[in-house]
Amino acid sequence: MAQTVGRNVAAPLLFLNLIMYLIVVGFASWCVNRYINGQTNHPSFGGNGATSFFLTFSMLAGVVGVVSKLAGGSHIRAWRNDSLAAAGSSSLIAWALTALAFGFACKEINIGGHRGWRLRVLEAFIIILTFTQLLYLVLIHAGLFSSKYGPGYRDTDYGMGAAGVDPAHHKGGAAVVGSRV
Template sequence: MAGGGAKTIAFGLLVLNLVLYIIVSIIAGWAINYDIDNTLLSVTFPVYIFPMYNPIGNMATGFFLIFSLIAGLVGIATSIAGVGNIQKGNVPNLHSAGTYSVITWGLTLLAMGLACKEINIGIQDSILRTLEVLVIILSATQLLCMGAINAGVNEAASHDEYMGGGF
């Protein structure tokens, strides 16, 4: 990228998202482990109806935790790959980073929708509230990251055209 402004912003957002996705994965993994441990100790009526019974949440918590964990792990992988692609800075690598970013944003939006549903139902633990807030923040920062990567693609493409290069 010619000026490097979009590259710096995208790199910073990818590192921020990497840290946040690691935190989301740790919290979601802990909550799933806690739920499994406590459900096995006391098998109650909701377990027969819904196998993802959560003693610390409501009926949306099971889906929210699973999709938060999936979004977190995919976010970690794509943030690491995106950092490497941003470092190279050419158009094909930036397109690859943009694709990773779109996939991660879609999964994060799915987890955010479930977080909103869980907030709507009510009765959450403080750990779940923290996870909900982090997922909502990540959906916004991932959107900003997508925009920065797209700006970097446009910047790199115009620089390649100006320099007479190409693919």
């Protein structure tokens, strides 16, 4: 099967997003731990009224994002319609959660106050991931517009051989008759 434009661009973006989601999980888990312990006065933490919501959705977006990249890796490897369904739906959910975290990041930045470097890094990663995840989502669904870009939902021949060919005949012909031993 020939390499398609969508696959060639989506694969590096998938790897980049996986690394960024892992970093988000690391920073968000550190910040949640400090927040739960009541150590918001830590020099590298800080925060304001939107911090608890931002951390909750950042952690959730990070975990779902990592899992969606596993399904996406399987899709990039197979690059078929049936793998597109799993990769596309999990990526869409990851993007939606990342977009929610993005909204809370914007609110946290808008409120202001002291935010430590770890919170600012987490905000930056969420903002960047919102756009790179959307780009990845568009790339894996690009086959909807043309088969030049990848598999699409309109293809009707997946799981089937050539039209009119019996699948049993395709696997080796007639049934083998044997004796019981």
